[in-house]
Amino acid sequence: MIRPTLGNSYALRRLRVFIQVVRYPTLGEACQTHGIHPSTLTQQLKRLEADLGGPLLIRAGRGRRLELTDLGRRVVQAVEDWAHTLAEQPRETWTQAAKRRPQPGPKRRKNWARPDAPDVDRFPALLQPAVRTFAGRRRLHRFLHVADYPSLAAYCRDVGLSPSALTVQIQHLERDLQGQVLIRGQYGHRMRLTDLGENVLAIARPYVDQLSTR
Numbered sequence: 178m179i180r181p182t183l184g185n186s187y188a189l190r191r192l193r194v195f196i197q198v199v200r201y202p203t204l205g206e207a208c209q210t211h212g213i214h215p216s217t218l219t220q221q222l223k224r225l226e227a228d229l230g231g232p233l234l235i236r237a238g239r240g241r242r243l244e245l246t247d248l249g250r251r252v253v254q255a256v257e258d259w260a261h262t263l264a265e266q267p268r269e270t271w272t273q274a275a276k277r278r279p280q281p282g283p284k285r286r287k288n289w290a291r292p293d294a295p296d297v298d299r300f301p302a303l304l305q306p307a308v309r310t311f312a313g314r315r316r317l318h319r320f321l322h323v324a325d326y327p328s329l330a331a332y333c334r335d336v337g338l339s340p341s342a343l344t345v346q347i348q349h350l351e352r353d354l355q356g357q358v359l360i361r362g363q364y365g366h367r368m369r370l371t372d373l374g375e376n377v378l379a380i381a382r383p384y385v386d387q388l389s390t391r
Contacts (some may be wrong), residue, residue, distance in 0.1 A: 189335070191225040194218065195233060196256055196327050199249070202242040204234075228367035253295070256327055257367060262278070300385075301380050307353040316350040317381060320358065323347070326379050327367045 198218070201207040209216050226233050233249035245253065266376070294311050307313045326332040333340045351358055358374035371380060381388070 186226050188225070191221045191228070192252075192256065193325060193335075195223050195225055197325055198222070198234070199243070199245060204236060204243065210379075211343055256331075275281075281339065296387075299363060300384060303354070303376065303380055304384070306355070307350060313350070313353055314388045316346045316353070317344075317377075319386065320350055320374075321378065321385055321388070324359070324374070325371060329361060329368065355389060 183208060194213075197211065198204065198207045201210065204215065207213070208218055222234065229248065229252060230247045232246050233252060235246060242256055242332060244332040270335055292308060294314060297305055300308050304317065307317045322336075323329065323332050326335070329340060329343055329347075332338070333343055344346050347359070354377065356373040356374065360369045
């Protein structure tokens, strides 16, 4: 069903936008959250509907939420099924993953007074533990992009990254932030952000350009 979008990076990007939009009650809220102009989003959805051969959404009217058409629901399900088939390792919860981590050796004393990345104080307090190093900023920057995907596997496939490497980066970020930021999707379910993950996403998005600089 989604095959027409898989051979073209622009079509695939439109499909990812659609998967993000369906999380919100209205297109307006989706645009506001992700900083997309409404006309741009509308155009992308129309192009995707042309790719897939029919309308995907019933736009919200006064007092009504955004609704999926039958085709839209089938596309969402197809994306989830497709993402699961891309997984290169058995699925596990983050709690299970944490149990697999090797026991750390003696802790080295960290000198937080001398971070190797500049301008830490310009970032909100919630983000500061993750932006003290350039590596931490790269991990946070990657998390902002990962959050736009239905699963870790889908992101890894799109950018050519090993799922195990991404898992390690997310675990490092969670240690920096002292909490879990996302719940990996199990069969039939999308990946979900935790409350901490939602807060980090909302606070960090305005700083995305600063996080991408080295």
